[in-house]
Amino acid sequence: MRKFSKGLISLVAVSSLLGITACGGGGTSSEPAGGEKPAAETAASGDTVNVNVGVVSILTGSGAGYGEAITNGLKLANKEITEQGKVKLNLLIEDSAGKQEQALSSAQKLMNSDNVSAIIGPTLSTEMNVVGPEADMNGVPIIGTSTTAQGIPQIGDYVFRNSIPESMAIPASIDAAVKAYDVKKVAIIYGNDDVFTKSGFDTMKAVAEEKGLEITTIEEFQKGQADYNAQLTKIKGTNPDLILASALYNEGAVIMSQARKMGITAPFVGGNGFNSPEVIKIAGEAAEGLIVATPWFGDKQDEKVQAFVEKYTAEYGKAPDQFAAQAYDALYVLADAVERAGSDDRDAIRDALAETKGFKGILGEMSFDEEGDIVMDPTVLTIKDGKFQLFQ
Amino acid sequence: MLAELINPYYLQVLSFILINIILGVSIYITLSTGQLSLGHAGFMGIGAYASAILTLDYHMPLVVGIVVGAILAGIVGLCIGIPTLRLQGVYLAIATLGFGEVIRVLFINLEGLTKGAVGISSIPHIGRELVKGLQDFGFKASMIGLKNNQLISLSVFLLLLIITLLIIAFFIRQTNSRVGRAFAAIKMDERAAEAMGVNITYYKVLAFAQGAMVAGFAGALFAHVTAYISPADFSYHRAVEILIFAIFGGSEVIWGPIFGAAFLTAMPEILREVNEYRYMIYGVLLVVMMAFRPQGLIDTQMIYKLKQRRKKKGVS
Numbered sequence: 001m002r003k004f005s006k007g008l009i010s011l012v013a014v015s016s017l018l019g020i021t022a023c024g025g026g027g028t029s030s031e032p033a034g035g036e037k038p039a040a041e042t043a044a045s046g047d048t049v050n051v052n053v054g055v056v057s058i059l060t061g062s063g064a065g066y067g068e069a070i071t072n073g074l075k076l077a078n079k080e081i082t083e084q085g086k087v088k089l090n091l092l093i094e095d096s097a098g099k100q101e102q103a104l105s106s107a108q109k110l111m112n113s114d115n116v117s118a119i120i121g122p123t124l125s126t127e128m129n130v131v132g133p134e135a136d137m138n139g140v141p142i143i144g145t146s147t148t149a150q151g152i153p154q155i156g157d158y159v160f161r162n163s164i165p166e167s168m169a170i171p172a173s174i175d176a177a178v179k180a181y182d183v184k185k186v187a188i189i190y191g192n193d194d195v196f197t198k199s200g201f202d203t204m205k206a207v208a209e210e211k212g213l214e215i216t217t218i219e220e221f222q223k224g225q226a227d228y229n230a231q232l233t234k235i236k237g238t239n240p241d242l243i244l245a246s247a248l249y250n251e252g253a254v255i256m257s258q259a260r261k262m263g264i265t266a267p268f269v270g271g272n273g274f275n276s277p278e279v280i281k282i283a284g285e286a287a288e289g290l291i292v293a294t295p296w297f298g299d300k301q302d303e304k305v306q307a308f309v310e311k312y313t314a315e316y317g318k319a320p321d322q323f324a325a326q327a328y329d330a331l332y333v334l335a336d337a338v339e340r341a342g343s344d345d346r347d348a349i350r351d352a353l354a355e356t357k358g359f360k361g362i363l364g365e366m367s368f369d370e371e372g373d374i375v376m377d378p379t380v381l382t383i384k385d386g387k388f389q390l391f392q
Numbered sequence: 393m394l395a396e397l398i399n400p401y402y403l404q405v406l407s408f409i410l411i412n413i414i415l416g417v418s419i420y421i422t423l424s425t426g427q428l429s430l431g432h433a434g435f436m437g438i439g440a441y442a443s444a445i446l447t448l449d450y451h452m453p454l455v456v457g458i459v460v461g462a463i464l465a466g467i468v469g470l471c472i473g474i475p476t477l478r479l480q481g482v483y484l485a486i487a488t489l490g491f492g493e494v495i496r497v498l499f500i501n502l503e504g505l506t507k508g509a510v511g512i513s514s515i516p517h518i519g520r521e522l523v524k525g526l527q528d529f530g531f532k533a534s535m536i537g538l539k540n541n542q543l544i545s546l547s548v549f550l551l552l553l554i555i556t557l558l559i560i561a562f563f564i565r566q567t568n569s570r571v572g573r574a575f576a577a578i579k580m581d582e583r584a585a586e587a588m589g590v591n592i593t594y595y596k597v598l599a600f601a602q603g604a605m606v607a608g609f610a611g612a613l614f615a616h617v618t619a620y621i622s623p624a625d626f627s628y629h630r631a632v633e634i635l636i637f638a639i640f641g642g643s644e645v646i647w648g649p650i651f652g653a654a655f656l657t658a659m660p661e662i663l664r665e666v667n668e669y670r671y672m673i674y675g676v677l678l679v680v681m682m683a684f685r686p687q688g689l690i691d692t693q694m695i696y697k698l699k700q701r702r703k704k705k706g707v708s
Binding site: 059060061094095097100101102104105106108109111112113126129130133134137138149150151155192193194195197198199 | 399400401404405408497500501508509510511513514517520540541544545618619620622623624625660661664668670671
């Protein structure tokens, strides 16, 4: 009997928890729903195009930092677009928790339950590999804002991205470094168990071979490693002119710091993931001499860029990063396409997106090529005097 | 009417629930002889990678890929099951955890075969292949008033449902057979079982290999449902997730892991409304469950009571 009553208690506990979530759900979901209805009426009056835009992003879990920057960038852009009044976009944001299954489920929800006309996201290339084919099959245009791996736009006609791939960023930075330092020999160090750093390494190796640079050694490390002395000692022994490091910023910063302590003075070239102000925070003076190519430079002397940085900082209390900027521009590109398409028809929006040419955003001038990949000139930056500066 | 009811979103979630149920069953089988395995993510990965590579690089039909994936996982399970026979409880858990990590690192490093950390993309999708096959026979989605994507999701769901039901039916039969009783005896007391003449080596390895094979089977299905796999999908997070299905639902009867898998997969989707807080609630739920029902939600007593109640109703 006692066991039975215990079971009863647990049942009550579970059901009350369910009750709490149900209430919470009602509270948050009422907001966007409330915002949608009047908007739909204005669309009926024929003045502005009213379009539902789905967003798949990481709101929970270890990648939530990226998701936060992306959704903040999108929300800020949407606020401005709404104020301008040419088109009205309703953002429906869903969480993917950084998992492919969840990303796929949430995209299915957006495409089929919410009937969105376009999707922005998901955050990770691995998620895009799962969501992309499904969106393409359903004929929903999808724009990745942070998916840099190879082969993403090639998934299908409906898949776009406005984040520059490693195959574009790395050659630009290696080019600049080779010119400036008269490089003949390079060493490569990379993380071999991460999609991002691995594909960055593939590009680095290909570019170095193409340019006829001698690769003195290739060293590997794993995610979360703390001591890189073994790899760095080897690299130091081969005495390269330049070190190509395909690492995320948290590991990359430690690598640089340990390299400088060991007496390696060669400059570093990093991929997209190495490009973060955090590097300076972690490595301090050791970060000097890091060269990265990036679509986003917050100190650029450009009205649009400075206005964005100011607004974003005022709204969210911190400076925008690359992910926020890319998301911000992606929504503007989409709004521009919707305006030209003049309807919420998925195919019309796709065709308009594909025609995007010379769009001036905060990242620079953007166009899509035939495959839906971004075409733009990345900016090459270096860390000097404790901050990112244009590399000359 | 039918067309409006069939929402690919729900079918997608249901498909993942079914795959997770198969995974739940796979851990139940090994647990039913008292062996705690954390290597199921590894077996799942073997099935997934084997099937993906066979269908993609060697152009085998999906059925062949999936079956070979499952069998390969079973064989590896056999190879792991024999040397780890002497290990029990936590020690076995650690050994199998190590095995899972070895498999994951192999996937990362066998770049020629597995494309390393980047993962394998554009794996043939079960639904898309099935619908393509149907179209060759002149059957189109519009004939039953459905859109193409609805038919694809529906066919995936129905196929998985049939497979899952068959697997469940098989293991219910097995539980009530000589093999099942031997498993139960070993779980209760290995020495007593041995004294009664149960060949514990045989049955323990059998349970381990069966669990590995079913996990590999689920992994192969997973690969052909998401159409993309990478080594990160089969890390120890997945192993723990699979184990939680059984721990949450209860590992004494097969219905426990089935319920656990269904509930824990559906939960994050139901909680979608609360966005940022959903995994917090998910976590609280786990803590509460473990505090009140450490043996899992569904146990033998519960099943017994339900049966009795049904009997009483039947009499009156």
